[in-house]
Amino acid sequence: MPSRPMIGYAHVTKSYGSLRAVDDVSLDIAEGEFLAIVGGSGSGKTTLLRLANRLIEADGGTIAVEGDDIKNIDPVTLRRRIGYVFQSGGLFPHLSVADNIGITPKLLGEPAANIAERVDELIELVQLDGTAHRDRLPETLSGGQRQRVGVARALAAKPRIMLMDEPFGALDPLTRDALGDDYGSLHRRLGLTTVMITHDMTEAILLADRIAVMRGGQLLAQGTPMELSKSSDAYVLELLRTPRRQVERLNLLLSQDGAA
Amino acid sequence: MSFFADPRWGEALSHLPDYLGNHVRVSLAALALGLAISLPLAILTRNRPAPRAALLALASIVQTVPGLALLALFYPLLLLGASVALKWFGVSFSAFGFLPAMLALALYSMLPVLRNGITGLNGIDPALIEAAKGVGMTAQQTLLMVELPLALPVMMAGIRTAAVWVIGTATLSTPIGQTSLGNYIFAGLQTQNWVFVLFGCFASAMLALAVDQLLGLIESGLRHRSRLHAGLGAIGIAALVAATLVPTMGRSPSGYVVGAKTFAEQYVLSALLRDRLQAAGLSASARSGLGSSVIFGALKAGDIDLYVDYSGTLWANQLHRTDIKPRAELVAELKTALAKDNITLLGELGFENAYALVMPKKRADALGIHTIADLAAHTSTMSIAGDYEFFSRPEWAALQKAYGLQFNAQRQMQPDFMYAAVASGEVDVIAGYTSDGLIAKYDLVALDDPKQAIPPYDAILLLAPKRAGDERLKAALSPLLGKIDIATMREANLRAAGNDANSSPDAVAKWLWGKIGRP
Numbered sequence: 001m002p003s004r005p006m007i008g009y010a011h012v013t014k015s016y017g018s019l020r021a022v023d024d025v026s027l028d029i030a031e032g033e034f035l036a037i038v039g040g041s042g043s044g045k046t047t048l049l050r051l052a053n054r055l056i057e058a059d060g061g062t063i064a065v066e067g068d069d070i071k072n073i074d075p076v077t078l079r080r081r082i083g084y085v086f087q088s089g090g091l092f093p094h095l096s097v098a099d100n101i102g103i104t105p106k107l108l109g110e111p112a113a114n115i116a117e118r119v120d121e122l123i124e125l126v127q128l129d130g131t132a133h134r135d136r137l138p139e140t141l142s143g144g145q146r147q148r149v150g151v152a153r154a155l156a157a158k159p160r161i162m163l164m165d166e167p168f169g170a171l172d173p174l175t176r177d178a179l180g181d182d183y184g185s186l187h188r189r190l191g192l193t194t195v196m197i198t199h200d201m202t203e204a205i206l207l208a209d210r211i212a213v214m215r216g217g218q219l220l221a222q223g224t225p226m227e228l229s230k231s232s233d234a235y236v237l238e239l240l241r242t243p244r245r246q247v248e249r250l251n252l253l254l255s256q257d258g259a260a
Numbered sequence: 261m262s263f264f265a266d267p268r269w270g271e272a273l274s275h276l277p278d279y280l281g282n283h284v285r286v287s288l289a290a291l292a293l294g295l296a297i298s299l300p301l302a303i304l305t306r307n308r309p310a311p312r313a314a315l316l317a318l319a320s321i322v323q324t325v326p327g328l329a330l331l332a333l334f335y336p337l338l339l340l341g342a343s344v345a346l347k348w349f350g351v352s353f354s355a356f357g358f359l360p361a362m363l364a365l366a367l368y369s370m371l372p373v374l375r376n377g378i379t380g381l382n383g384i385d386p387a388l389i390e391a392a393k394g395v396g397m398t399a400q401q402t403l404l405m406v407e408l409p410l411a412l413p414v415m416m417a418g419i420r421t422a423a424v425w426v427i428g429t430a431t432l433s434t435p436i437g438q439t440s441l442g443n444y445i446f447a448g449l450q451t452q453n454w455v456f457v458l459f460g461c462f463a464s465a466m467l468a469l470a471v472d473q474l475l476g477l478i479e480s481g482l483r484h485r486s487r488l489h490a491g492l493g494a495i496g497i498a499a500l501v502a503a504t505l506v507p508t509m510g511r512s513p514s515g516y517v518v519g520a521k522t523f524a525e526q527y528v529l530s531a532l533l534r535d536r537l538q539a540a541g542l543s544a545s546a547r548s549g550l551g552s553s554v555i556f557g558a559l560k561a562g563d564i565d566l567y568v569d570y571s572g573t574l575w576a577n578q579l580h581r582t583d584i585k586p587r588a589e590l591v592a593e594l595k596t597a598l599a600k601d602n603i604t605l606l607g608e609l610g611f612e613n614a615y616a617l618v619m620p621k622k623r624a625d626a627l628g629i630h631t632i633a634d635l636a637a638h639t640s641t642m643s644i645a646g647d648y649e650f651f652s653r654p655e656w657a658a659l660q661k662a663y664g665l666q667f668n669a670q671r672q673m674q675p676d677f678m679y680a681a682v683a684s685g686e687v688d689v690i691a692g693y694t695s696d697g698l699i700a701k702y703d704l705v706a707l708d709d710p711k712q713a714i715p716p717y718d719a720i721l722l723l724a725p726k727r728a729g730d731e732r733l734k735a736a737l738s739p740l741l742g743k744i745d746i747a748t749m750r751e752a753n754l755r756a757a758g759n760d761a762n763s764s765p766d767a768v769a770k771w772l773w774g775k776i777g778r779p
Contacts, residue, residue: 053394055390055393055394076396076397076398077396079393079394079395079396080395080396084394084395086387086390086391086394087387088387090387090388090390090391090394091391092388092391092392092405092406093388093410094409094410094485103395103397103405104395104396107395107396107397107401108396137485153395157396
């Protein structure tokens with residue numbers, strides 16, 4: 001018998017007017033798993049993610065987090081239990097790096113001394129410089145540094161689940177690669193369960209254990225990259241082929257240059 | 261003598277603690293009330309477009325009402341409210357002075373606060389609201405920890421605008437009985453005391469500037485998250501409030517308040533009455549520049565203790581009489597009628613300040629005009645000017661009816677400018693005052709009224725109901741009764757119309773007492 005999933009979607013639907021943003025999706029995410037959700041714009045991937053911590057309420061179906069139907073959990077309590085990393089950081093511009101990171105423990109009423117200790121720990125964990133960054137405002141940081149703060153903030157209340165909405169999408173390729181790697185090792189070290197949205201198939205293949213493909217609100221396919229490569233769906237196959245084709249074209253171009 | 265050696269600067273300065281203190285208190289109270297109403301409304305309607313639009317429209321409409329009119333409207337409104345409150349709940353409050361001024365100014369402050377509050381709250385990046393939810397904030401925590409701090413700089417800018425508006429508009433609260441820096445301006449305009457006008461304008465501009473700068477300091481502190489700036493600004497505002505509270509301490513609240521309407525003769529007479537009371541060892545102050553319709557109500561309610569009115573004015577406006585009686589009979593009948601309201605008509609001062617149709621002597625002689633009846637034949641090609649209230653007074657209707665006057669044009673003017681206007685030919689006839697010294701100065705003539713369409717206007721001394729049995733007060737005032745003849749009053753008014761050091765109401769009042777006080 002398979003172990004209880006950390007997050008379980010069962011026949012979940014969500015409509016905006018006549019648009020079915022999420023259409024009868026069933027998906028289980030196991031403890032310790034790293035799941036990437038891929039799909040084009042408007043495929044419903046962000047809606048699917050936000051349903052899990054009740055930033056958006058489902059119209060139908062059930063969602064369970066750690067075995068509990070989230071309808072029975074107060075949304076505020078639920079959100080404090082789950083880390084969430086926003087697309088462009090979502091840092092509060094009027095709060096220092098330390099205050100941003102410590103916000104959820106503060107909301108939970110933890111003593112200031114504990115919060116300060118935890119903030120220092122997290123700054124180190126996401127590889128920021130404690131003395132240089134701690135008391136600065138977000139606007140004075142680089143994009144990569146801001147996203148590291150975003151990750152630290154999401155981890156502050158020691159959640160077991162992390163939801164990430166294209167966390168590295170707006171970064172330059174080098175920063176993006178470094179941040180992805182760093183997060184991947186954090187995920188493993190802390191034993192997190194991570195659901196990450198990305199539109200970059202390469203990133204998904206490199207970071208995730210499993211990939212869920214969304215299209216037009218429906219879950220088209222799910223599985224390891226290997227399993228997906230055996231899919232009969234043309235769109236899924238096309239998505240998987242893209243990174244490989246890019247590499248082949250790059251190799252070709254680079255070798256031509258080298259020959260010249 | 262140099263400009264600043266003029267002793268009127270010193271006199272103006274001596275009023276400053278009182279005028280400035282009252283000005284700051286009413287402005288800040290109005291601003292505080294305005295904020296207490298507008299900020300919660302801005303917060304409540306931030307996610308509700310329909311009520312938000314309605315609210316902004318309402319505030320905009322209020323803003324289009326001229327400041328003076330808004331202030332003037334609150335007096336009768338509160339008067340009505342006060343009578344209802346007394347009847348139903350048995351509580352009474354004063355519809356005079358501070359309360360109506362504060363309420364009107366508070367209403368006036370609402371638009372910029374509302375508009376900036378709403379703009380500030382709606383201008384926040386929705387992603388940040390989403391992030392606040394995402395980290396586990398409740399709606400209330402989102403408001404307090406994210407929305408308000410982020411909207412604060414924009415809100416503060418609105419508060420600054422409101423503060424400057426309120427401080428500027430507060431100068432117009434003088435006619436409804438609220439002492440303010442406007443007292444300088446109103447008194448200065450009425451008595452042609454440009455030192456006072458300048459002083460009042462300068463003082464209110466400086467006050468507005470100072471408050472604006474202090475609030476600006478707070479705003480920049482909030483914007484750049486500098487506790488030093490915000491703290492300095494807050495300390496500055498607190499110091500200003502504290503400084504204006506000092507002069508009111510240790511001053512006895514009981515004391516006689518002498519009212520005065522908005523023209524030079526009234527300023528002089530109120531100064532004279534105040535001096536007499538003080539000479540008799542009574543504490544007294546003058547409350548000048550009160551609107552003609554406000555002052556009688558203020559006396560009746562006991563907000564002022566005494567003032568000088570004119571028999572014909574009360575006859576027409578308070579008793580609503582259109583018939584005309586001889587001087588002594590009219591005063592006697594008025595005395596009986598006022599006694600029903602417990603108001604004491606102590607007696608006549610001696611002179612009459614009646615409305616009279618006035619024109620240049622030379623022109624009247626050339627046209628053969630001696631009486632208003634002679635004038636009637638010429639009015640179709642003539643223009644007439646009067647003060648702000650004359651054309652809506654029953655006397656004007658009576659005059660038109662009695663003589664069939666049909667003027668080509670009618671204009672309203674500041675009373676002290678009318679005489680120069682008719683002397684220069686700007687207008688042909690003015691509705692002047694018989695006690696005015698300028699009639700002789702400009703070589704004008706007051707036309708006879710053979711049909712007695714204009715009632716007599718004896719200057720009479722009135723006491724508030726609560727002073728009905730005050731024998732000390734009556735004794736202090738009795739030396740004035742019957743002592744001021746028309747020639748003396750005209751000379752006093754002419755002196756007050758001058759623009760030099762001896763023309764201030766206080767100086768003229770002293771001159772007047774020197775003239776009539778000798779046994």
